Amino acid sequence: MPALQNIPLASFPAEEASLIRSAVAGDPQAARQIIKIHNQRLYRLVRAVVRNNADAEDVLQEAYLKAFASLEGFQGQASLSTWLSRIALNTALMRLRGQKRLKRVSPARCLTEAAVIPFPLTSSTADPERVMAQRQLLHLVEEATDALPEAFRLVFVARVIEGLSVEETAALLDLPAATVKTRLHRARKLIRSRLEAQIGPVLMDAFPFAGVRCDRLTEAVITKLGLEK
Template identity: 70%
Template structure:
């Protein structure tokens, strides 16, 4: 007996089916793909460019590039890997552009001290004191991650926060597995030392990208693809 339409909508759609529908500019399929991959792609982008606003800009451009060239996706890798590579390419391109602008800027422009941009969290507000403590701990984790050297930060985000394997991280970043292991070891020690000096070991659950922000970016991508009715 075939599944009812309502039940079918509740079941996760197979990746190949979503890709085919998205290639036909099906807005619902595009929404599902974005929601499935937003968290990872946002975290990877932010690990490269270092700010919320730049990461969202990178993500928009990456999605536009992906959804206007889905015909080039052959399934040789997973959709997640393909989207991650596009996102990282966009992020590194933006980083190079920012560096060129800094070099071209007048020498007397005061740069000031780098500022950590607060990240939205998904912490419940039922217990105000607990919520405040959790936010403070989460901020320390995010700040320690932001302060990592760039080469270490992207590996740390991919391996520790996103849970990619050594091999997946090496493939994604074009590194040797041994290099990934070395950078991860050094990154973990830097973060551990930073946190232990302040509050001791903490569990990392940082850089969320969901809810309203996810919805806003999804609608922005669809609008730029001229798919909003």
């Protein structure tokens, strides 16, 4: 058992420092809370590398196992979020390199088609036509993101999807800030071009007024006209 009081977390918020110490001491609730706090960001970053939902979940589990095994040696030189993100990215990149080696050995291997990143949508009571339109649009964005070259994709996910600052993204990916800005600009340009080529068919279904909403308005008018049977 490490000397918990010696873990250098003085500069951390008290709540986070306490959480880390409790996790190091083997408290399952503390470990569970750390995972839940960071799950979405780490998943999206890992998913940006491996571009496959099943692989992303496997990589994320592996990354957490590595992180908790090393947590007692965490020096606090970066935030816990940045530290975990680096472990997750390194684990994902190792998985990707392994997949590329396997693909060279077995060129006929059929890779699973990448699925979409689960973005939060409206509640289950929302109009189904609108939910479908949202899903179509999000799917196009996800496809366009997946199609980016890896260097641009990582920057785009970190900056746009996760909302990290230029400085945070630069620290996470070990890049100069100027490089982050350049790659983000090029990523946005590539995504914009891809979406402009594909968005037309989706826009045909924009502002849907069918299904539940259509039925509700129709019946309201019928009622006001005194035509209901």
